[in-house]
Amino acid sequence: MGVHPYPLKFAPVFKERVWGGRALERFGLQPPEGAIGEGWMIADHPNGTTRVLNGPLAGKGLDEIRGTLGREWFGAKGFSERNGRFPLLVKLLDCNDDLSVQVHPTDDYERLPEGELGKTEMWYVLEAKPGAKIIYGLKEGVGRAELEKAIAEGRIMEVLREVPVEAGDAFYIPAGTVHALCAGVVVAEIQQNSDTTYRLYDYNRPGLDGKPRELHIEDSLNVIAYEGAGAKHMKTDGLRPGEWLRIAESPYFVVEKGIVDGRAELATSGESFDILVAADGSGTLRWDGGELPVRRGDCFLVPANLGAYALEGSLTALRSRVP
Numbered sequence: 456m457g458v459h460p461y462p463l464k465f466a467p468v469f470k471e472r473v474w475g476g477r478a479l480e481r482f483g484l485q486p487p488e489g490a491i492g493e494g495w496m497i498a499d500h501p502n503g504t505t506r507v508l509n510g511p512l513a514g515k516g517l518d519e520i521r522g523t524l525g526r527e528w529f530g531a532k533g534f535s536e537r538n539g540r541f542p543l544l545v546k547l548l549d550c551n552d553d554l555s556v557q558v559h560p561t562d563d564y565e566r567l568p569e570g571e572l573g574k575t576e577m578w579y580v581l582e583a584k585p586g587a588k589i590i591y592g593l594k595e596g597v598g599r600a601e602l603e604k605a606i607a608e609g610r611i612m613e614v615l616r617e618v619p620v621e622a623g624d625a626f627y628i629p630a631g632t633v634h635a636l637c638a639g640v641v642v643a644e645i646q647q648n649s650d651t652t653y654r655l656y657d658y659n660r661p662g663l664d665g666k667p668r669e670l671h672i673e674d675s676l677n678v679i680a681y682e683g684a685g686a687k688h689m690k691t692d693g694l695r696p697g698e699w700l701r702i703a704e705s706p707y708f709v710v711e712k713g714i715v716d717g718r719a720e721l722a723t724s725g726e727s728f729d730i731l732v733a734a735d736g737s738g739t740l741r742w743d744g745g746e747l748p749v750r751r752g753d754c755f756l757v758p759a760n761l762g763a764y765a766l767e768g769s770l771t772a773l774r775s776r777v778p
């Protein structure tokens with residue numbers, strides 16, 4: 456297929472969740488009725504595949520693009536014959552209520568479902584209500600036995616670490632880190648392309664079907680990194696236009712935050728695509744041959760073989776690639 460590379464924008468796949476809400480409407484999206492918790496913005500997964508909205512590839516799924524153009528468009532590091540999927544999954548999450556307390560396995564967990572990977576992820580906080588917090592790891596010194604005992608005695612919350620959050624905070628959540636987003640935050644999530652979640656605790660509440668959601672205590676206890684897995688979080692304000700601050704770094708993705716005031720010259724190298732998430736502001740994405748408007752909440756896949764491109768306007772952008 457002789458298609459010239461160009462930045463792709465996708466139609467999101469929306470997921471109703473017991474903890475969801477309507478906040479994604481504030482990001483220019485039109486989710487269906489209901490409590491919408493997740494907008495899968497760039498996805499190539501059996502549980503959700505996004506389709507292109509713009510240009511010659513409009514209507515094609517990211518899985519089809521992988522099959523025909525993946526080698527050139529995803530780049531030497533972004534394309535894997537072995538994994539057979541786009542390496543990352545990009546979501547916007549509206550946490551209108553608390554998410555379950557959960558943990559994700561690493562790639563080498565022996566009880567992973569067939570074809571699934573582990574999941575290392577990062578969050579960039581787009582909005583946070585005053586007093587909002589998240590659950591981020593176990594309290595200092597809590598090991599498997601103590602956690603198991605706390606679960607059995609119905610007091611798991613006592614051994615979890617709570618961290619206050621504000622818009623602009625970035626959290627790196629390597630596989631093995633216990634975590635939960637809590638009510639009142641909207642985040643952009645960049646993660647390994649996996650949907651494997653082990654639930655430790657769900658506040659004893661009913662799911663969307665009225666029954667409690669399944670817990671996975673044994674798997675959770677097996678995959679938790681009790682000594683820590685390198686979880687890190689940071690404030691990202693005070694950036695000057697033109698600077699790109701590295702806000703998460705893993706074997707699977709590197710995420711940088713930049714402020715654009717005027718024009719920022721960027722480029723892909725052939726090694727990896729760039730994923731752009733517009734965290735705030737508005738502007739234009741320009742390349743040799745075209746342009747697209749950029750608004751808060753927009754996500755783009757910029758092909759590895761595009762080369763030079765630019766962001767113009769007044770924008771806060773996240774830029775992710777495979778290292």
Ligand code: ZN
Pocket residue numbers: 557559576634
């Ligand atoms: Zn998670």
